[in-house]
Amino acid sequence: MIARLKAHSGVLLPLAALVLWGIWAFLPKLAMQSMQPHSILFYESFGGAMAVLPLLFFNKGGLVRDKKGVSLLFCGSCLSITGILCYYTALKAGSVATVTTVTAMYPVVVMALARIFLREELNRWQWLAAALAMVSVYLLAG
């Protein structure tokens, strides 16, 4: 059973992440009925830490302290939080539909960076799938 799961981990792991991110995107809708976004973000950060930190008990030897790796993640977190602030700023000035649609296109930037710096290649079906995914997000966000 575990061997079969491991064999299919290349598909199962991103799908599990997809479903969980769907839940992550859905629940704030309910939470915002009783609290402001910045308060939700505060409790969300504790929830994330609660989910991840216990896993460290199963990991002997403590955290790997690689300066480059940790710096990259620190930069990523700073950029991500700045991105959220830019998003909120844009939301103040523009309509939710337009701003959400424009910002939902960020995977295009990721794909471009992956192609330029990591030289990742997609076959033609995967390019088509990526294009359909962007159209799908555009339709859902609009």
Added chain:
Amino acid sequence: MLSPQTPWGYPSMLAVVLWGVSAFLPKLALRQLPPLHMTVYSNCFFLLGCVALQAFYGFHVEFNARGVMLAGLVGVSGGTAQLFYNLSLRNNSLTYNVVIASLYPVVATLMAYLFLGETLGARQAAGVALGIVSLLMMVKTSDRKTEGP
């Protein structure tokens, strides 16, 4: 449409670039750190960032039992999703992962339809259908040749 002259143009474009780069960096960090450690570091940095954000709001944190429970669940689902994403990123290409991950609005829309009774217009229904087709195509045509050198 999108123009820097509009008041939301610059912040929107900036958000696209910032989120794009922040989604790219973990693939580089994987060369130095295991996925679990990456997830722990990212969550700690996110926690610190959110505390700093509270300082900006004068530490006026609201408390509502239902809201706190739901917000906590948001964090649990986001943290676990990030862990699975990082684990997957170790063996799959960044592009493959990011395309699948970008489809989370499909799941959120379906959940809103099922649990909140929100109606799906023709546009949303087409978005969900295209998203599912895209997901199936991405997974079915994955031949593991998408890895970079």
